[in-house]
Amino acid sequence: MLKKERHDFIMRQINLHNRVLTSDLVQLLNVSEDTIRRDLQELVDLGKLYKVHGGALSKSYHSSFDDSTVYARDSKIIIAKKATSLIKDGMVVLTGGGTTVLEFVKQLPENLEATFFTISPLVAVELAKYNNIEVILIGGSFSKNSQVSYGGSVINQLSEIKVDLCLMGTSALHPDAGMTDTDWEINQLKKAMLAASKKSAVLCISEKLEITLRLKVCPIESISYLVTELNNDDLLLQPYLSKNNVNIL
Amino acid sequence: MLKKERHDFIMRQINLHNRVLTSDLVQLLNVSEDTIRRDLQELVDLGKLYKVHGGALSKSYHSSFDDSTVYARDSKIIIAKKATSLIKDGMVVLTGGGTTVLEFVKQLPENLEATFFTISPLVAVELAKYNNIEVILIGGSFSKNSQVSYGGSVINQLSEIKVDLCLMGTSALHPDAGMTDTDWEINQLKKAMLAASKKSAVLCISEKLEITLRLKVCPIESISYLVTELNNDDLLLQPYLSKNNVNIL
DNA sequence: CGTGTTTTTGCGGTTTTTTGCAATTATGTA
DNA sequence: TACATAATTGCAAAAAACCGCAAAAACACG
Structure with a gap:
């Protein structure tokens, strides 16, 4: 599977469930953890999601519940x-x-x-x-x-x-x-x-x-x-x- | 469940009810008391809530409680x-x-x-x-x-x-x-x-x-x-x- | 086609984070 | 005061993340 395809797959999961687990992606995409981590990091660099210990969260999900602190x-x-x-x-x-x-x-x-x-x-x-x-x-x-x-x-x-x-x-x-x-x-x-x-x-x-x-x-x-x-x-x-x-x- | 998700869950409860009990969160989130206590402490460090014996209170609740403008x-x-x-x-x-x-x-x-x-x-x-x-x-x-x-x-x-x-x-x-x-x-x-x-x-x-x-x-x-x-x-x-x-x- | 370069990927070892447990201490209440 | 409940602390195991490296694949170009 191509890297781009993995990225698209991850973004679909994120848009669908607002979250992904590194471990799930390893199984679903059949690649090593390191690859998934690198993928996630790249998507973070593109500003498309939010990385946390254990996986990643969608940006909108993150911002919508963080109402106690006003951003910027x-x-x-x-x-x-x-x-x-x-x-x-x-x-x-x-x-x-x-x-x-x-x-x-x-x-x-x-x-x-x-x-x-x-x-x-x-x-x-x-x-x-x-x-x-x-x-x-x-x-x-x-x-x-x-x-x-x-x-x-x-x-x-x-x-x-x-x-x-x-x-x-x-x-x-x-x-x-x-x-x-x-x-x-x-x-x-x-x-x-x-x-x-x-x-x-x-x-x-x-x-x-x-x-x-x-x-x-x-x-x-x-x-x-x-x-x-x-x-x-x-x-x-x-x-x-x-x-x-x-x-x- | 990811730590960030637990934090969001706790904050939602706090925004809704102005308070949470440690024991309730243990049941709802299915983790140990220690984890909940650590979560609450981290949220306190972020200035998002107020920790008390047995659970935590929302900051706004605490201030509005002192606020004597609400009569009776x-x-x-x-x-x-x-x-x-x-x-x-x-x-x-x-x-x-x-x-x-x-x-x-x-x-x-x-x-x-x-x-x-x-x-x-x-x-x-x-x-x-x-x-x-x-x-x-x-x-x-x-x-x-x-x-x-x-x-x-x-x-x-x-x-x-x-x-x-x-x-x-x-x-x-x-x-x-x-x-x-x-x-x-x-x-x-x-x-x-x-x-x-x-x-x-x-x-x-x-x-x-x-x-x-x-x-x-x-x-x-x-x-x-x-x-x-x-x-x-x-x-x-x-x-x-x-x-x-x-x-x- | 061949060779050098870049990109991608997985692996081993190490470090960090997370979590639950047990023992101890603190707190609130009858 | 005594008792039950909650909080704290230190510790260890497991999970996840990080780092460097090297093999493999893809690419560029003469």
């Missing part, structure tokens, strides 16, 4: 602070969920007067702490993974509003492929959010740039503002993005 | 535990907000299969921790005081559903005046919730009994179940309530 918190705070400059008194804003957006809300100026629509209950609770912000929570089926409202009724409600700016995080952004995602419902949701907004801002830590996932949300030129933790000079994509009218923050 | 927490826990007996597999339930309802959600049995509608984002987030509970968050204008969705759109959405049981806290309950409130919008909301439900349960600490506020929500006989922290014998209203077909828990 420092970067997210930098992004959040930058993003607040987009918000002016009197604006009507729509936000998604996620730790970066939540951090953004915490950084807003105390006396901001604005109206916020949001699909995230945690964001709503945080926004409610501001006296002069009107909060409208958009409800629907509640996603256990992403902790936001989703589904048909959310899409319907979004189709009835038009806001100045929509603000969301993303799992992947690529100069050619644009914004992409893995979950179909979240994908639909983001499309509807963009359609409901005059302008859009995407909050994205740099390591998620230049990654492409299965489902396309929108092309790169649909994004009005990209907010990362990098300086403009350090952002290699900068010229390409500017060409597509994406403002960099 | 002990009574509310008693009420919450009693109220869980009203919920059976397969039920469709509607809940309001408030600390007592939130505590109720935390006390639900781990594998409950049910559908919950709620107007409270915090309740939704807490419910989402249960694998077999479907959560539908009802959105609308968000109340800074009561931390729930309210207003016309909520009333509309409530008019479209019919659930088995509606569960809410209250600020006042009186044998003659029934359930009363001070806030007009919350008043309307509660009426709509009751109208959307076949049966209703009111969670109420005893000190709010025999109080009357300005706005009437419903007469006493509209309440199917009253849950307080008292024993039946200590509840002076008991005969009167039974006469009006209110079940006491």
